[in-house]
Amino acid sequence: MKKILLITDEPKLEAKVTEALAGWTIIALPDAARATAWLKQEPLPNLIIIDFELKSEDGLAVFKKLLPPVKVIMLAASGSIPLAVSAAKLGVSEFLRKPFDAKELKQIVEKCCVSSEVTLKGREKYPWLSGQSPVLVRFFEQLASLLIEDKPVLLISERGVPKGEVAEFIHFNSRQQARRFVRINLTAFNQEPLVGALLTTLQELTYLPSATTLQALPERCGTLYLEGFDLVDPVIRETIANFFVGRQDRLDRSIRWLVGVGSPTIFQPTELANFSLLTIPPLRERLADLPAILSAYLKPACLNYKKAVTKIDLDLLAFLSIYDYPGNYQELADLVAGLVLAANSQVIGLAQLPLSFNDLCRTAVKQALKDKYPLVQAQRGFEQQLTKILLQKTGQDTGPVARYLDISKIALCERLEDLFD
Template sequence: MDTLGTIFIVEDDRKTRDLVSAFLKYQGYDIVHAAPSSNIFDTIREKHIGIVIANLKFLAGIAPDFMEQAKKTAPLLVLIGYGDNTHISPLSEDNVFLMSKPLNLDELESLVMRAREFQTMKSQDTPDAAHHPHKLCSSIIGKSSRMVALFELIEKVAESSATVLIQGESGTGKELAARAIHQLSSRSDRNFVPINCAAIPEDLIESELFGHVKGSFTGAYANRVGRFEMADKGTLFLDEIGDMKANLQVKLLRVLQSKEFEPVGSTKSQKVDVRIIAASNKKLEALVESQDFREDLFYRLSVIPITIPPLRERREDIPLLIESFLSRFNSEKRHAVTGFSRDTLDILCAYDWPGNVRELENLVERLVILKDSGLIVPGDLPDKYLSRKTQVKAPALPPGDEFPEIGICLNSALEEFENRLILQALERTGGNKKEAAILLNLKRTTLIEKLKKKNLALGREHETL
């Protein structure tokens, strides 16, 4: 059985060491202890250990330069003694996590999760991170065939300086894809400059893009550098390009053709070397047909077209996204939500996600804030997600029917069968939960908990205790 990783414990207090070891072993980690008089940092390097849990005073006593050493090796989780705050100030480092005694195991679990997230973020900064099967440039996450194909396309596109057009629904991650292209390109050490063409007033967007000279219009009290100049030798990301007005489309086309522009109010052209990545949640082909978007500009922008699939077309990525968001928000908000129950994941995987990944991210953040700790169960979800919980890809199998050709969702079938039995028991007993629990061979409290969890109920006029 695979473990979650190895944790090195440096602790001279036997009770603390045994408690931490037992708890983390139960969580699924391998544990290594410091041998007497050993060089702990040699052990960390030799065994490729990523997380160290140490008694602050003890570690400082055997390795006075432990902060410098720790920064070169692993995230360091320090256990501080009673009322000992003398070392907190010098520990203000990204890879140092603080907790105090007496130990709170929930806090310990949360801090270990934060340390693991720190490791993940650091590994994504390496050149090999782009080849991670589930992530691209620490931003885009997915393991579905659609996302794997997208990762491969982005890596190929990044090698050139060709103009890219990214299309997809709102919330699918178009800007993340654009940033990934920039990060993987030879321009990664230069600016990535985004601008939302729909968010800037029409009378200001030209100045935002090309800059202006002093006195060129009312309020132009000084020269201003535009986004094109900011992005010189780098990448300019034009989001919601479909909302750009016709007169500005003409000027953008000229820049793409000539690689030069004129600031507002200036008669001098400026050369610029910018890679353009444009994005739209509208179908630009349809806008071309309706003559709301220039056809020649469309072809200039869509040298390499990329389409980001909506979340409902890659449902197998939902658990992976939830895991990533949960880890990040637990770390940011210092909460200890342990995960999502299987029933909750089934509900979320069946939901259509009109807001796509952004909606899922917002939901996970909301749940982490409200839940604080423990397991997310269906009852924690907003009503609009619970109302969709019977939507599954494959139908449940009614008793006695043939197995459907398109397959079946076993979890849903079992849940439907259990729900039906519970409701039948309540109907037979006139809504009396105590008697229904006896019929189902359950404790009354267990039945009540199931009713809450499943959001099941007879009509109020039939319910009794």
């Protein structure tokens, strides 16, 4: 069933939209806060309709807060041309005056939703994209929706999330896949004397080919990914932006532009309106996918180190499911490689875990707090978790554990009896 999110606090408008769009599932919410909460929990709707005349704030303010990755129709009592122009500049797909004709609304909705189905290929190439969690499903829905549009894409993620692989994945599934995928690390040009070389490169890649060019289609740039845009000097960022703004008539508009940043806060809201935004979820938000990701990482690690690991111990899996992965997917990939390298059997467990004492303590604390015990019980739970991990890492040898904790072996044994009686 196709689904539309309607943001309105007017019951009569909700009833009219529902009647006009019979056959669609209409989810009506009264404000931006509840719409944001709903969008975080549910699969993306096919379309969003926003009532401009909300009691709490106007529809454009709601749109700026949501910056949704699907098309938006704005309904407004005013037929003001400046208002319609402002909406279009921000990225609103259609502007319809109230009271609207039901047939016209239906036609606009169908136009906005045409060709909204996209089949994504090539996920198996990227182990960290394994899984079927709601978070991952939602991410792929957003990605598929932006493939339909021609707007540049802003890839947003934390450290350790491979934005470049997402850029490759987008290229592989786009209309430009027959042409070249070009990745430019802007931090390599983060010095004023190198800016000229960067601009020359951009010109060679992005200018329309001349009538006499002999360059074959596969040799032409199809997708250009600018990596580390937020990591370079603001003056260089401005220079790059001016390059594209000042050469609109000479640029090859068939090229898909991708820009990688850690945060979109370096852009003004009006600048963000020029992009489709795609936030790549960090690993800690996808722990439901952890078994699938581990399995996908395990295979290449076994081939690389010529090991025959076939199973992950349940205690290790439990530990990995509460670890917070400050280094994201790259840290997990390195962790699995370390586990496989240290393996001496077909099963890997806590004994092979190559983590620091601080990592172990942080994870043990997290598990203790997760159980929501009173403080004394939480402290006891922390000790249980930590000593259990340390004992498994030392093959149940209390001597190294006592030295590690800087206590006597007798004191450790007495404490273990108390903790695990």
